[in-house]
Amino acid sequence: MPIPIVNSIASWFLKKRFHQIELFLKYPNEVQNELLFSLLKFAKDTEIGKQYDFASIKTYREFNERVPIVNYEDIQPLIERSRNGEQNIYWPRSIKWFAKSSGTTNAKSKFIPVSSDSLEDCHYAASKDLLCMYLNNNEDSQLFTGKSLRLGGSKELYKENGTVFGDLSAILIDNMPFWAEFSSTPSNKVSLMSEWETKMQAIVEETIEENVTSLAGVPSWMLVLLNDVLDKTGKDSIFDIWPNLEVYFHGGVSFNPYIEQYRAILPKKDFKYYEIYNASEGFFAIQDQNYSGDLLLMLDYGIFYEFIPMDTYGTNKQIAIPLSEVELNKNYAVVITTNAGLWRYKIGDTIRFVGLNPHRIKVSGRTKHHINAFGEELIIENAEDALKKVCKRTAAEIVDYTAAPIFMEGKEKGAHEWIIEFKRPPKNMSYFEELFDNALKALNSDYEAKRYNNMTLNKPKIHCARTNLFYDWLKENDKLGGQHKVPRLSNSRDYIDELLRLNNL
Numbered sequence: 001m002p003i004p005i006v007n008s009i010a011s012w013f014l015k016k017r018f019h020q021i022e023l024f025l026k027y028p029n030e031v032q033n034e035l036l037f038s039l040l041k042f043a044k045d046t047e048i049g050k051q052y053d054f055a056s057i058k059t060y061r062e063f064n065e066r067v068p069i070v071n072y073e074d075i076q077p078l079i080e081r082s083r084n085g086e087q088n089i090y091w092p093r094s095i096k097w098f099a100k101s102s103g104t105t106n107a108k109s110k111f112i113p114v115s116s117d118s119l120e121d122c123h124y125a126a127s128k129d130l131l132c133m134y135l136n137n138n139e140d141s142q143l144f145t146g147k148s149l150r151l152g153g154s155k156e157l158y159k160e161n162g163t164v165f166g167d168l169s170a171i172l173i174d175n176m177p178f179w180a181e182f183s184s185t186p187s188n189k190v191s192l193m194s195e196w197e198t199k200m201q202a203i204v205e206e207t208i209e210e211n212v213t214s215l216a217g218v219p220s221w222m223l224v225l226l227n228d229v230l231d232k233t234g235k236d237s238i239f240d241i242w243p244n245l246e247v248y249f250h251g252g253v254s255f256n257p258y259i260e261q262y263r264a265i266l267p268k269k270d271f272k273y274y275e276i277y278n279a280s281e282g283f284f285a286i287q288d289q290n291y292s293g294d295l296l297l298m299l300d301y302g303i304f305y306e307f308i309p310m311d312t313y314g315t316n317k318q319i320a321i322p323l324s325e326v327e328l329n330k331n332y333a334v335v336i337t338t339n340a341g342l343w344r345y346k347i348g349d350t351i352r353f354v355g356l357n358p359h360r361i362k363v364s365g366r367t368k369h370h371i372n373a374f375g376e377e378l379i380i381e382n383a384e385d386a387l388k389k390v391c392k393r394t395a396a397e398i399v400d401y402t403a404a405p406i407f408m409e410g411k412e413k414g415a416h417e418w419i420i421e422f423k424r425p426p427k428n429m430s431y432f433e434e435l436f437d438n439a440l441k442a443l444n445s446d447y448e449a450k451r452y453n454n455m456t457l458n459k460p461k462i463h464c465a466r467t468n469l470f471y472d473w474l475k476e477n478d479k480l481g482g483q484h485k486v487p488r489l490s491n492s493r494d495y496i497d498e499l500l501r502l503n504n505l
Helices: 003-026 028-042 047-051 060-066 072-083 116-137 168-175 178-183 196-207 219-233 259-265 380-394 429-443 445-454 469-476 494-503
Strands: 097-101 110-114 147-151 158-160 163-166 212-217 247-250 272-279 282-286 295-297 303-309 331-338 345-356 359-366 397-406 415-424 461-464
Touching: 003 028, 003 116, 028 060, 028 303, 028 331, 072 097, 072 110, 072 163, 097 168, 110 116, 110 168, 116 168, 116 247, 116 272, 116 282, 147 196, 147 219, 163 168, 196 219, 212 219, 219 247, 219 259, 259 380, 272 295, 282 331, 359 380, 380 397, 380 429, 397 469, 397 494, 415 469, 415 494, 429 445, 429 461, 469 494
Parallel strands: 097 163, 147 212, 212 247, 247 272, 415 461
Antiparallel strands: 097 110, 158 163, 272 282, 282 295, 295 359, 303 331, 331 345, 345 359, 397 415
């Protein structure tokens, strides 16, 4: 199909969709409230619907009081029954697909239900919206003159008891319309290869001759792929291979540690980076402006949102609030009710609102991924911002990192222990440590108070990791692949002790 015709079709869809987006921008609370009661009505005759008498719930307050907030362990028995072929347990339509996700906090796999509703009205709808927003902001885009290089998960799909499970990316690829493959690279066959290292080489071989105009994938793994492409071709810049490349759609982990490395191999000032916020449970937010770090919370994808203030999370004062009650710059744990039958489910992420009209957010971390061994409440966002500032000051570049507490022993004060793999290490490590400590103090008043005169915390201890340490650790734990992430912060020493052991081998 000629490019002008494709752009005309996209423009028509864009205008039509923007009217719907304008509706939730103008009436966010009403749209969310209407969505909640639509979900309740649709699922009233399911086992869960009858248990909590969805049919009689008339207000959000009743929903809040009657339906419990849950994590995966709470609903695992229901999901296992569903995976064994039982239906109408938590969603009235047949649940055929389950997104397998081990996350970063537990080796035990999670199987997140994916309904036909969530595929069409959430995941695929969001992909279309992402393109619409990008094209609306960049009218001279030549996106459709080439292909999108997508880097998804590493596992094929497995069938069991009439249901199918695998990485979310594999489920999405398997259910895409046949014409979608023509605009993507690599082929579905290569995308669904299960052995990650073989797959990466196959992607390089298959894509270097293509006209790639966009990239999509997790920053850490996409960087590995792009460096493999440079190694294979002997080029210094990705634009020497794909001169028409114009945008990278990324998500999954913070982009902050990687931005300078991307700029080095993508040396164009006007190159676009668009962030997305999605997970196996749903697609939540999209960057809707060029050169912005804020994400627009999408309110009409069949997901009803609630938020738990992190200052009460996990305590007897914990309470969930709807979108209408959120405040700016406060850290919240996200709770979702979805069109795949997740009811008041804690996804494990934390966000903060940077705008309320419209609702724009930043992802600040994970509920389990923080360090609060001494009351310092250090979150991933603090760590990412501090590392970005210090790397800029010292011309250092980071590949990966993790941190954990050094617990107090006797009269010995506590501290934070970091292991950082550098692509380009700082010339003076002591200076790097000093700058990093000061940056954390400036970003986090609780950390600053605990560090005052070494009252509770000594200065951070940083180890330089050997090359490929984190890659080897992921490989040893069978976690190679686009949907696996290195745990950044932990209140326990499980990860860091294992990494330190590997580092010293």
